[in-house]
Amino acid sequence: SEGSTAAADPAFADCGRVACELAAQGRITEAHLHIAASPLSEAARTMLHKQCADATLECDTFAEGLVVKPTSEGRWGVFATRDFKSQDCILQEMAVVPWSWFDFSDPERLEALIAELRTEEGRAKTARLNGMVPRSVPEIPHAVPILRELEGNVRATHPDLEGEELQELMRVLAVVVLNAHEDGCHGFGSLFNSHCTPNVEVRGWIHMDVYCLRDIAAGEELCISYRAHGELDMAVDWRRFRFAQKWGELCTCPRCQRELRELGVEDPDDVA
Numbered sequence: 001s002e003g004s005t006a007a008a009d010p011a012f013a014d015c016g017r018v019a020c021e022l023a024a025q026g027r028i029t030e031a032h033l034h035i036a037a038s039p040l041s042e043a044a045r046t047m048l049h050k051q052c053a054d055a056t057l058e059c060d061t062f063a064e065g066l067v068v069k070p071t072s073e074g075r076w077g078v079f080a081t082r083d084f085k086s087q088d089c090i091l092q093e094m095a096v097v098p099w100s101w102f103d104f105s106d107p108e109r110l111e112a113l114i115a116e117l118r119t120e121e122g123r124a125k126t127a128r129l130n131g132m133v134p135r136s137v138p139e140i141p142h143a144v145p146i147l148r149e150l151e152g153n154v155r156a157t158h159p160d161l162e163g164e165e166l167q168e169l170m171r172v173l174a175v176v177v178l179n180a181h182e183d184g185c186h187g188f189g190s191l192f193n194s195h196c197t198p199n200v201e202v203r204g205w206i207h208m209d210v211y212c213l214r215d216i217a218a219g220e221e222l223c224i225s226y227r228a229h230g231e232l233d234m235a236v237d238w239r240r241f242r243f244a245q246k247w248g249e250l251c252t253c254p255r256c257q258r259e260l261r262e263l264g265v266e267d268p269d270d271v272a
Ligand SMILES: [Zn+2]
Pocket: 195, 196, 239, 251, 252, 253, 254, 255, 256
């Protein structure tokens, strides 16, 4: 796998040892700066960044200077209200609904998840996910088969559920499934838009940590990439095609639009 190739690189072991020591002392920014400055493959760098992020167990911290507001395209986005430096951590967030793909198909795990979501506390938690995609079926044609299968599993394990309660549960599960990071669905972390030249990135497997990839000025939108960083070197039409395979629509980030204009494409929706 990509990970084991990265681990065989001597630079990986040396850099990892230093970075993990720094992270264990709580010097997490220095750890990430060390990784960023080391001669590593992109896969090795990503793996070490995630390992170091997981070494910090402080969760649910937010940097001052973030605001959620509508973008010029009318969706929600996260914006900086002050300057940030490269490698600043802007967010560490535990999942609002911890979840993994195993919960989808394993009847016992699905039952435990649904039981939790149906409690008063569960309902209060999932209220934090209101407003996220999907808000309606036309928004997610690509995900309908997955959600139909999930609904079949829910009906099989919970024949008592029907009507509005079933509808509401399916809406919440759809939000969780479509917005989840490795450890589950996040409230704030799910609001970052995708860009093919991201200025922030997600690190950490056991919780979601977001770090700046370069210096960022007040007013800029903060964007992650929904695709693997290795794919961001691909040509624009291929990048947009790969994005659509997973998200059901072509990438419309400013970099894609600029590169399409440079190619003389009038209507970006014509290139699939
Ligand atoms: Zn793009």
